[in-house]
Amino acid sequence: MSVIAVSIKDEYSKSQTMTSEKPKTQRYMSDAELVQAGYRYALSIARHHQDAEDLVQQAWMKLVRAYGKVEGTPVLFRAVRNLFYDQKRRSKIVQFEPLESHPESGRLESKGVSMDMEVLMSKLRPEESEALFLNVVEGYTASEISERTGSPRGTILSHIHRARQKLAKALGSEFRESK
């Protein structure tokens, strides 16, 4: 119990240190940059290029139709996320099976850091890749991700931790937490 508590506390303090890295949402982004950011976010949850492209396009149209413009990444991400889960509920997006269940196709010739998108998509669950993307790429803290996704902060920390472990394992390396 105390080990878990210490682990979460550590993760929390780490996520807090990430706040020093300004989220991209706090700086001005052109529309083209916004679309690209939305696409990357869509990719983190949909894990398929064509689905991500469709999601960001639909979200963009929806926001422009409703508000006349897209204010920033938070609103775009939220629209993408809502669309994704709506469509998932209607089974329009078919989730690809993780490569773990197909060992022959999951072979990863990884020496050091040679991760690619396929690894990310195949090894992580949507919630894990979403949390990792928002934390590592967009610079959101666990609390901020929790607010945006509606998941408890502890769950977010757990997703991020597990995602890192899975990626390290997939790359044939052992995950070592930073001190």
Next chain:
Amino acid sequence: MNEQEIDKSVRDVFLSQKLPAEKVQSILEQGESQPGRNNTVWWHYWVPVAAAAAIVMAFSFQMGRSYDDDDFYFDVAGEIAMRHNGYKSFDVKAASFEGAQEGLRDLAFSVTPLVKQKLLSAYEVLGARYCQLQGQQAAHLQVKNRKTGTLCTLYVASLKGSLASLKSLDREIDLEANHLDIWEDSDRLFALVD
């Protein structure tokens, strides 16, 4: 691998993912050509709701107000009828409106009618006394129908304060035992009870 290495890899992988420029352009152009772009703002969706709410409120207010006004007419009419049916003696004897005015020197308004003179010419003034209506000063004139000899009451009060809502009034009210003609005459309320 440590955390920093993994995070850097994740960041590099994600940031390397880009939509082709022509696809981005196509999305932006489709956004530009959206019908109603810049015209549709969030509150547009609430305009019909707000309009409906305003109509309901205005209607309710009007209904409530007319109900209150009706109530008030009957209150005033009832009070006048009660004075008419009372047996209080009159303060002054008078044979005309001018005589009544002369007798009731402290009245803040004139008791001489300016409208409905034809109706009132059928009545003869007998006397007058100070009175009140809804807490305000009023004059209670006793008049007699010249034709039938019936003793009637002519009530006069200033249309100020609580009586102000009876402005522009001109109606007949039938109570259980009395018939009242109530009307406005130059910021004064006249009520004839028989």
